[in-house]
Amino acid sequence: MQRKAVHPRPAVRESRCEGSRKALGGHSFFRQAALQVCLAPARAKRMDDPTHFRNLLLTLSDAFSREPRAGGQLAAQSLKSADVSGYRRIASSEDPSALLGDAAGLPSALPLVEQVMQCKTQLDWTCWEGEGLDTMISQRLFTTELLGPDGHIPAEDLRVGLLVSEPWTDYPVSSHSGEETYLVLSGVAEWVVGDTGYIKHRPGDFVHHPAWAPHGRRTMNDPFLGAWRWSGDLNLSTFSVK
Numbered sequence: 001m002q003r004k005a006v007h008p009r010p011a012v013r014e015s016r017c018e019g020s021r022k023a024l025g026g027h028s029f030f031r032q033a034a035l036q037v038c039l040a041p042a043r044a045k046r047m048d049d050p051t052h053f054r055n056l057l058l059t060l061s062d063a064f065s066r067e068p069r070a071g072g073q074l075a076a077q078s079l080k081s082a083d084v085s086g087y088r089r090i091a092s093s094e095d096p097s098a099l100l101g102d103a104a105g106l107p108s109a110l111p112l113v114e115q116v117m118q119c120k121t122q123l124d125w126t127c128w129e130g131e132g133l134d135t136m137i138s139q140r141l142f143t144t145e146l147l148g149p150d151g152h153i154p155a156e157d158l159r160v161g162l163l164v165s166e167p168w169t170d171y172p173v174s175s176h177s178g179e180e181t182y183l184v185l186s187g188v189a190e191w192v193v194g195d196t197g198y199i200k201h202r203p204g205d206f207v208h209h210p211a212w213a214p215h216g217r218r219t220m221n222d223p224f225l226g227a228w229r230w231s232g233d234l235n236l237s238t239f240s241v242k
C-alpha cells in the first residue's frame with residue numbers, strides 16, 4: 001500500500017510546481033506531458049559560458065571523492081573528467097528558483113551551494129514522477145541530472161544530479177536497482193534506510209542506499225537540497241514505492 005505524507009502541509013501554501021501544472025491543464029495532462037518530456041531527446045546546445053557549470057562539477061567531484069565507496073570514486077572521477085563541451089539542455093518545464101533560493105539561504109548550507117546558484121540558469125529541472133509516487137508528493141520535488149544517460153553531460157555508467165524538496169514533504173519508502181548515495185547540501189532531513197528508523201541528516205552527511213534497499217526521506221521546517229549519484233543498474237523504471 002502506498003504511504004501518504006504524515007507531516008502537516010501548510011494549509012495555504014501552494015507547491016511551486018502547482019502553478020505550472022495548472023497552466024498545463026491539470027494533473028492528468030501534466031503526467032502525459034511529463035512522460036513526453038521524459039521521452040523527448042535531449043537538445044544539444046552550447047553554453048555561452050561553461051565556467052560556472054564546470055566549477056560545479058569540479059566541486060561535486062571533490063565532495064564525492066570523500067565517499068569511501070567505489071560508486072563515490074566513480075562519481076568523483078567522472079565529474080572531474082566531464083567534457084562540458086558535450087553539455088545539452090534537458091527538456092524541462094519546471095523552475096524551482098524560489099525554492100533553491102530558500103535552500104541556499106539556510107545558515108547550514110554548504111559553500112558549494114553557491115556554485116549551484118551561480119549556474120542555475122544552466123540547469124533544467126523536472127518533477128520526479130516515479131512509479132507509484134503520489135502526485136501530491138512528486139510536485140514538491142525537483143531534480144536535475146548533471147551527468148548520465150539523461151543528463152546535461154552524457155554518461156552511460158552513472159547518474160549524478162541534484163534534488164531540491166519543499167519543506168514538510170514525505171518522500172515515501174521506495175526502492176530501485178541503482179546503488180545510490182545522497183550528499184546533503186542544505187537543510188536537515190530525516191532518512192530511513194531498511195529498518196533503521198528515521199535518522200536526521202545534516203549538510204555534509206552522506207546517506208547511502210544499497211541497490212534495492214527500501215529508503216525514504218522526509219523534510220520538516222527546512223527545504224532540502226542534495227546531490228545524488230547512482231551506479232550499477234541505472235534503469236529508472238525499476239523505481240517503485242513500497
Ligand SMILES: [Fe+2]
Nearest residue numbers: 176180209215
Ligand atoms: Fe532513491
